[in-house]
Amino acid sequence: MELRDIEIFLTLAQELHFGRTAERLHVTPARISQAIKRQERILGAELFKRTSHHVQLTPVGSRLRDDLTVGYRQIQEALATAAAAGQAITGELHIGFAGAWSGNLIVAAADDFRTRHPNCPIHMHESPMSDPLSPLRNGNRDLQLVELPIHEPDIVSGPVLFREPRVLAVPPGHPFAERDTVSVEDLADAPLITITEQPQYFLDHHYPHRTPRGRHIPRGPSTTTWQGVLALVGAGKGVSPASARAAHYYSRPDIVYVPFRDAPPVEYGLFWSNTGNTPKVRAFVRAIVEAASRETGSRPIPPSARRPGPLH
Structure with a gap:
């Protein structure tokens, strides 16, 4: 039978x-x-x-x-x-992030995730601004929460979790420091500190070579870390675009954050390897989408709806 x-x-x-x-x-x-x-x-x-x-x-x-x-x-x-x-969701999840505010969102999502999946511990890792995708590619990270844009054939783009207004980090004695706002056109009047070891399209998006009117934007020193950016700005070596939350999380006496009045926001999203689409990854993506919705009061933006504009 x-x-x-x-x-x-x-x-x-x-x-x-x-x-x-x-x-x-x-x-x-x-x-x-x-x-x-x-x-x-x-x-x-x-x-x-x-x-x-x-x-x-x-x-x-x-x-x-x-x-x-x-x-x-x-x-x-x-x-x-x-x-x-x-x-069952078991094993471990290793999640990378860039920016303290991204880490806070991961912590909130991890609290919910652990309630539902107690047998899957979460490990958080602060990622350098340079080359943020290597940990995904070599298997050391399951997920990364970093700034957009990321367009790689072996990397899956998840939803945009939140957007932040863009500001310009300048030293206190700089002429821009006395202004209420700055324009993207103003970048032609100060050396721009940049990050190395990022995809060229990422650099072109955040650190353009020309203003919207075609004026050349001079280059200052480059570095591989956000702390390096702050040190160079504080030392008067140049200016750098940043997220508005940097003013709250990285307040320093040698840095002034001036809002842009005409620059697009900085977007942050989740990414994972196209070979790492596992049940535990999908479960954490759901948890962090819910956490981001609670924090921002709006639904995260699907990849198909993204229309981020570069600075220039």
Whole structure:
């Protein structure tokens, strides 16, 4: 007997009614009748006495019911256990981030994630601004929360989780430091400190070579870390665009943050390797999307809706 035939027999033995058995198993009464007749033919014994008004087990049917019930329950429990194990989120998640505010969002998401998936610990790693994708590619990170844009064939782009106004970090004695706002055109009047080891399209987006009117933007020193950017700005070596939250998280006496009045916002999103689309990655993406929605009061932006403009 196949497992489905056993299920049909045991359900009919419980209901003693072909119609109710068919309803429970979402089949027709004819399907039930055919299955029982086939079982009786194989066993060579009658399992049910049936009339137009009554169905009851024969002695052979009663004995078969008793013998099958315990084994069938064990099979069902084993299948349920296997299904639960297959759907369980276990192992570890290593998540990289750039910027303290991104780390705070990951912490909020991790709290929710651990409640749902206690057997999957979260490990957070601050990522350097330069070459943020290598940890994904070498398997040291499962996810990265970094600034956009990222356009790589082996990297999956998740939703934009939040947007931040763009500011310009300048030293206190700089002429820009006394202004209420600056323009992208003003970048032509100060050396721009840049980050190295980023894709060229990323650099062109955040550190353009020309203003919207075509004026040349001079280059200052470059560095590989955000702390290096701040040190160079504070030393008067140039200026650098930044997220508005930098003013709160990286306040320094040698840095003034001046808002742009005409620059697009800085966008932050999740990324993972196209070979790392695992159940635990998908589960954490859902958790951080929910956390970002609570923080910002709006739904994160899907990749297809992104229209971030460069500075120039």
